[in-house]
Amino acid sequence: MLVVIVFAFLVMGVVSQVSAVGTGREEKPSAPTFYKDVVPILQNKCQSCHRVGEAAPMPLVTYEQTRPWAGKIAAAVEMRMMPPWFADSRYGHFANDPSLSEQQIATIAAWAKDGAPAGDAHDAPAPRIWSEGWNIPQPDLVVKMPKPV
Numbered sequence: 001m002l003v004v005i006v007f008a009f010l011v012m013g014v015v016s017q018v019s020a021v022g023t024g025r026e027e028k029p030s031a032p033t034f035y036k037d038v039v040p041i042l043q044n045k046c047q048s049c050h051r052v053g054e055a056a057p058m059p060l061v062t063y064e065q066t067r068p069w070a071g072k073i074a075a076a077v078e079m080r081m082m083p084p085w086f087a088d089s090r091y092g093h094f095a096n097d098p099s100l101s102e103q104q105i106a107t108i109a110a111w112a113k114d115g116a117p118a119g120d121a122h123d124a125p126a127p128r129i130w131s132e133g134w135n136i137p138q139p140d141l142v143v144k145m146p147k148p149v
């Protein structure tokens with residue numbers, strides 16, 4: 001009888017250990033991943049320049065392209081170097097201001113710190129389709145220089 005009781009306690013101990021491990025795992029999906037959390041930011045705020053044929057030196061479209069840059073991306077957004085935006089926010093807000101929110105910066109920083117995990121490709125939004133050339137809304141007014149410069 002005693003053996004059975006001791007055994008029962010052992011089993012309970014193991015079960016509680018396993019469930020503790022289980023809880024640890026459950027927290028993981030909330031850690032940011034490339035496909036779920038980072039791609040949407042890149043599509044909206046970075047790929048206008050960081051895609052093949054545009055001004056920025058490297059495309060940030062696929063995981064393979066982005067992964068080696070994770071550390072530099074985190075540094076660039078934390079320093080607010082990227083996306084580049086030189087308008088002074090004290091003098092109004094521009095409709096095409098690409099600046100990241102605090103939340104977006106925190107997401108990228110946490111993702112890079114966590115080893116830049118890919119996550120599940122099924123979580124990714126559809127790739128963004130870009131048109132050539134002008135990619136911000138049509139201007140209300142186009143002013144030409146009196147003399148070409």
Ligand code: HEC
Nearest residue numbers: 045046048049050055056057069072073076077082083084
């Ligand atoms: C308006 C165009 C533009 C946008 C938008 C833009 N970048 Fe860049 N980015 C550049 C250019 C041009 C360079 C290369 C020159 C430089 O380093 O300033 C660059 C360089 C970088 C670098 C390399 C910095 C280094 O240390 O060498 C990183 C990382 C980067 N961008 C990340 C991003 C991320 C992340 C976003 C979006 C949140 C973004 N960029 C949005 C134009 C852009």
